[in-house]
Amino acid sequence: MQWTIGTIRSSSVLTVGCLAVLLSGCQMFVNPWHDEMAHAPEVTTNSAEYAKSLDVQPAVRNRDYGESTVLMADGTVTHGALYFEDPWETAGSDDDHFAWTIEDHAEFFFGPFRYLLNGALMPVSVVDTPPWRLMASDGVPSRHVLWMPHDAERWRSESDN
Numbered sequence: 001m002q003w004t005i006g007t008i009r010s011s012s013v014l015t016v017g018c019l020a021v022l023l024s025g026c027q028m029f030v031n032p033w034h035d036e037m038a039h040a041p042e043v044t045t046n047s048a049e050y051a052k053s054l055d056v057q058p059a060v061r062n063r064d065y066g067e068s069t070v071l072m073a074d075g076t077v078t079h080g081a082l083y084f085e086d087p088w089e090t091a092g093s094d095d096d097h098f099a100w101t102i103e104d105h106a107e108f109f110f111g112p113f114r115y116l117l118n119g120a121l122m123p124v125s126v127v128d129t130p131p132w133r134l135m136a137s138d139g140v141p142s143r144h145v146l147w148m149p150h151d152a153e154r155w156r157s158e159s160d161n
Helices: 005-024 046-053 087-091 102-120 122-128
Strands: 077-079 135-137 143-145 148-150
Touching: 102 122
Parallel strands: none
Antiparallel strands: 077 135, 143 148
């Protein structure tokens, strides 16, 4: 290969640009083993403090209709097909502690592989769950596919039952 001045100049500009990006670093890096917000003071503004300091009596509003109570049947949410559903999202250890667990470390390596596998198997997923099929999730994993819990299942309306 013949090195010319233009080739050397463009490769050095590219090299300097890549090094500048790599050496700049990310200033927003979060340390996963330390909670920076644990002992931080409460955030407030001058206008919020002023509003809290005012001695204002709330206005009493009387409405000319009676009180009504609305109850939710269940917490099911309908949505489209989840072709790239992340089973680690619902299977992780949610013990209210700010700490990384083995699931977090496994997801770091397993996540990109799962994403590529879901992309490669997309035609199979589309045949199994067509894009027009309405799915429902209630927040509780109800089935296991390849040892991983999944929440979404086919939605059945009241008229289907």
